[in-house]
Amino acid sequence: MQKTSSLPIEIKISTVVAISTILYSADTLAIDAALKQMTGGVSDFFEDEFAVIDVTAIAAGAPPIDWRALVELLRKFRLNAVAVRGATPAMADAIRARGLSLDGGSSSGAKPRDEIEATPALAPRAVAAVAAAAAQPATAVISPGAMIIDTPVRAGQRIYARGCDLIITAAVNNGAEVIADGSIHVYAPLNGRALAGASGNTDARIFALSMQPELVSIAGVYRTFDDGFAPELARQPAQIRLVGDRIDILSLSPASRA
Template sequence: MSKIQSRKPIEIKISTVVAVSVILHEVELSLLNQAMQEMTGGAPDYFDDEFAVIDVGTVELEGKRVDWPALVSLLKSFRLNPVAVRNAPPEMAPDIIAAGLSLDVGAPPAARAAEESAAPAPQPVVQTAPAPEPIPAPAAAQTLIIDTPVRAGQRVYARGADLVVTAIVNAGAELIADGSIHVYAPLRGRALAGASGNTSARIFALSMEAELVSIAGIYSTFENGFDPKVFHHPAQVKLVGDKIELVPVNPH
């Protein structure tokens, strides 16, 4: 008698991967190496094997060639692991893919322009953790509170904590928390609670209009619309077994 298989051979779940952004203002390897040496002070553990997205949006690339394999090796020598390239022109795509990197479209142009206009002029040749990037909660905190609107293309990550947002979360924005997520305003973007596997986490919104919700990697989208009982109303998202349940905050 054959043994009944109790587990699926493969599952697809939403996963949260935090990556730093490496913004290049030059592509000359010797200049980049020198800038990285100055940034890290020669400390071998300045970076901790983080994933990295290379952003070439501010580089004047006309007439210049990027040696992608050498650039990847350079960053790896500083314990950064490049996985994708952002803002690359289409003609660079074949070389980028040949180097084992993916193409990352990054934030929508309007959101990116707004962020760039509000940001100070870049100084270092290589920067890490520019906006939009995850906002980690302080180690001692149990709750990360955000009082400003979360714009399209932005990601807020409450590592090891609950996340409270008191302003609107726009379409195209992403909230991630290892605990629960509370939005005291319209939630129009993506919300991923229990990111580290906490199946008891929940998502609460004063006005439920989300693009996607996820609890512990199990997710639901709303291309076919919402139940009228929760759309534009206070609602909560919880995990019941292996299914997402979306119900009013106070069903009574």
């Protein structure tokens, strides 16, 4: 039976991960050549991914960016530009005129797993290391069923396990975001935001040895903890699952399961 609602709209968290195209030049000819080298002529290399154009690294005094040409060029490679990061105030009107949003985030020296660089002299790589602090990159191991992270996930970092579970053996700090199409397992304190079942898997769960997240989501249904995590479960082993449209939090301590 189709679910009905008395409201004409429903808001859920939709975990959409965008590729960050980090530009060091706005020369569309050079970018075109770099993307051809990167993709090796494979027409569906990017599969219509959303893209955030990061212009933070473009030198001051560089020629104005032709936003129309840049957006069309990215679309040719099946990258759909949705926002611009690092724009100056003088760029804002031209960016909005192209229907793009302004992203106030900043780019760090390390690139998340789903971020790419587009430069005139780009080495033939499309995907960088998993999100990490510039001074201490995270180490990721991807097995057939899971992505494994063995280093802390720091504030401002995002890790996305596409098509698999995410296993983290170190702390997820406040301000960090961990996402998985499958379940999330944190064998350490879980703070920050944890979003499981990002592709709609309602059976996904979130497990942690020390649970105190800022926000959790399973298959787009989310719950925040602005008033604090449940005191009887805070900093305790727990799991989070979806029951209907309700987020449930269950203790994993032996005493509570006896």
